[in-house]
Amino acid sequence: MTAAGAASTALLTDHYELTMLAAALRDGTARRNCVFEVFARRLPPGRRYGVVGGVARLLDAIEMFRFTEADIEQLARAHVVDDDTLSWLADYRFSGDVDGYPEGELYFPGSPILAVTGNFADAVVLETLVLSVLNHDSAVASAAARMVTAANGRRMIEMGSRRAHEEAAVAAARAAYLAGFSATSNLEAGRRYGIPTAGTSAHSFTLLHDTEVDAFRAQIAALGPQTTLLVDTYDITAGVRNAIEAAGTELGAIRIDSGDLGVLARQAREQLDALGARNTKIVVSGDLDEHAIAALRAEPVDAYGVGTAVVTGSGAPTANMVYKLVEVDGRPVEKRSEHKASRGGRKAALRRHKPTGTALEEVVYRCGPGRPRPELGDHDRELQIPLVRAGQRVDGLPTLEDSRERLRKALVSVPWEGLKLSSGEPAIPTVFV
């Protein structure tokens, strides 16, 4: 959760969650059985699908959602809620159930991504934290998945930490890896999530040295010839020549970080081949997004380093998911004003597929006692899985590697037009039954 990995997450919460709790404890409605649902009313403009990210991080954060003595003292000092509520919070730990889409699953407008079941008090206080984690990680995973599709099998390295809040950067590295990136530059993501870390060098390293060749020799002396040399500090043609002079033809890779990357990659490939460095790879970086990656598909590029665009969700930095009360004591509830209307009742979903495996539609249905699931065809599958039961995390939940594989398979099932990068409708319709 945090760099410390041990802090309480309880104050990462909106003021009003606790004042609503105080009022509901006072009039007794806090004990009513509730279902809150997380969903997105729509995808970001033009997007065809979303990717669920952050579920495992969320389950960690819920486990750490306890009000410590220091938290309680702070709330008392700030006069946020009354003493009865503070006593209740001091004993709080979530004791309800959570069901949801696993990480790496696709979602569409209205998909019931998460259902939190418990009494009102138990469930309302989690709202802010649930949305912070899922909105951020899903935004990054959704953008990253499009980039991985655009890269068409080429290696992707996430290197955007410097363009994101320092802790968001760690979560972004995880979300990008979930979506199929191969590595991250972020060392904390390496520690916390076991993601491979990678790096080349910066222009500063070349500028530090008296000559470019000196810099390359120093890097090779420390890291060996399999390293990646950054060749665009001065003149790229001279840079490539210097790189091979310093490293020999066994040089691992060169990186080009500026200019017309397609033209430069072609020239560098020809030059490397002419110098006998046929196995030296070409890494490109510099303001790449999914469109720039796709535009380089015909060029001799071996790997992409992606920064700003992936960690900021490539134009959609939040997934805009909401956490809405849909059921109270077994009866559906819904906002009825003209705008932002919601659909009441606890819901689950299944995805229907053609016999070929191509996805057809997202079927969202009311579930609960006396409400059987719609018939599940041979090629269909249920989308929610149990995540928490009576406050305890369910055993055997998918690992990060499982989630990568889930997404890979899910994307294979998307109709071809749903994988286009251009703006359009969701890849499949959501049907409410």
Add this chain to the structure above:
Amino acid sequence: MTAAGAASTALLTDHYELTMLAAALRDGTARRNCVFEVFARRLPPGRRYGVVGGVARLLDAIEMFRFTEADIEQLARAHVVDDDTLSWLADYRFSGDVDGYPEGELYFPGSPILAVTGNFADAVVLETLVLSVLNHDSAVASAAARMVTAANGRRMIEMGSRRAHEEAAVAAARAAYLAGFSATSNLEAGRRYGIPTAGTSAHSFTLLHDTEVDAFRAQIAALGPQTTLLVDTYDITAGVRNAIEAAGTELGAIRIDSGDLGVLARQAREQLDALGARNTKIVVSGDLDEHAIAALRAEPVDAYGVGTAVVTGSGAPTANMVYKLVEVDGRPVEKRSEHKASRGGRKAALRRHKPTGTALEEVVYRCGPGRPRPELGDHDRELQIPLVRAGQRVDGLPTLEDSRERLRKALVSVPWEGLKLSSGEPAIPTVFV
């Protein structure tokens, strides 16, 4: 830094910072005296100015940038660098100098926002952390300042935590407050930075109850009549009537979160006045950005609740600042490739103003031994201040309240066309001398 407030920040760092360090330690260049400069090549598209945010957070993070035993073990396990480098890192603490623009200062393309002076080893390892903090907080502060200008003195409440990574949300609340917001919904920001917290209630609280009036009565019983009642769960006209019925005419405020906010605010104002609730304020929220806020200027709105747009930088989620080596052992260095060229040499800046106080230009000049500062007119001021000397934070740095005041005054000095929300050129030119 983190919810725990005590963790190391050392692994919130890109892999390559440490491999460059390893290579530079090996060939001796790590001891060369260096100056790294933070600047933005350009403002986000159409923006007229940027606001420096995050400096105090950065100084905290630099103090916590120590490699703990656990950090060193992780780096060894992951084979990031050799043992000599690990030994060096175990003893690391930054011992150089930092000068920079104080928080709340405006910046423009090329402004030398931060200068980090030290040997290469000391300074290079801070790159990722410096940029993460400044890029995030400045992006939010810059967007928030435009919103505060658009609100023209009306109260602004930041409530976007749910649309940002859970730790980024805390920093975003701070940056919005720096820019002139009055309060945040985020309880951790209240604790960590002393920012006033505020909240109303969610639609779920109304839906939890059997009737809207029940919900309103429960909220008033717990929080008193000065609370804010959310009136748009069902029918707004009925909601306003129910609110006054439950609270009386001394009700603090109503909140409208959906629909045509201008029309609804006018209708609600008339209705409240007719019911005798002339002092009951109107808070509006729901996908507000600076343009929507400005469009409501003529309407009877007392306060704005702003979420997604402010925490995501309103279209510019990162400030795109870079950390570039500009000086080695007293000589200027610069990238010379065609693209992304940089200007070498340690630089400082002053801002020239007309006698009326209106800003004229940002003058960026080379500084250091034998390089006198350009003459400072009566209405001009130097922009960098000393932040760290020999690794120690300078005493008496501006508080968060000081920084709010600094920004308020700086915005008064901006030429009127620089405060327009529409796209355009930077409010003043940057002149390199």
